[in-house]
Amino acid sequence: MTLAIYPGSFDPLTKGHLDVLKRASRIFGKVIIAVLNNPSKEPYIPLDDKLTLIQDVITDAGLLNVEVDCFDGLTVEYAKEKNAKVLIRGLRAVSDFEYEMQLAQMNQNLDPTIETVFLTTKPNYNFISSGVVKEAAKLGGDISKLVPKNVNEYLNKRCKV
Numbered sequence: 001m002t003l004a005i006y007p008g009s010f011d012p013l014t015k016g017h018l019d020v021l022k023r024a025s026r027i028f029g030k031v032i033i034a035v036l037n038n039p040s041k042e043p044y045i046p047l048d049d050k051l052t053l054i055q056d057v058i059t060d061a062g063l064l065n066v067e068v069d070c071f072d073g074l075t076v077e078y079a080k081e082k083n084a085k086v087l088i089r090g091l092r093a094v095s096d097f098e099y100e101m102q103l104a105q106m107n108q109n110l111d112p113t114i115e116t117v118f119l120t121t122k123p124n125y126n127f128i129s130s131g132v133v134k135e136a137a138k139l140g141g142d143i144s145k146l147v148p149k150n151v152n153e154y155l156n157k158r159c160k161v
Helices: 015-027 047-061 075-081 094-110 130-138 149-160
Strands: 003-008 030-036 066-071 086-091 115-120
Touching: 003 015, 003 075, 015 030, 015 047, 015 086, 015 115, 030 047, 030 075, 047 066, 047 149, 075 086, 075 094, 086 094, 094 115, 130 149
Parallel strands: 003 030, 003 086, 030 066, 086 115
Antiparallel strands: none
């Protein structure tokens, strides 16, 4: 069984992320969606809330071979700790490719035994980013088509405070 790590900040998890996660779960025996806990960045959604939201999405989607976890530090070190040999990265548009390629090559340099697999999102998710979702939510926009239901409800409550 091949274990894959899908790392990211997921601040918040979008339907684009979920699309990549669902497809990765069909390809790999087990997938860990690994939330980066970066102390130098202030996340919009607190880590505990984010983990709960993602776990609820995984459960609702029936993704039995997916688990959620968090980590700090280098992604390749986390992957080694979990004995994973594959990192999943999502690509929305050509503009993502250069940055993602640099990350993949750096990770390959740090540990040549860990491969990066790129999965492109479906075209209807190409424009969705966590930053755009947060901005729209803060300004009162309807984000219900961009994020899972529980994330939408959470952000709507948070933005009204």
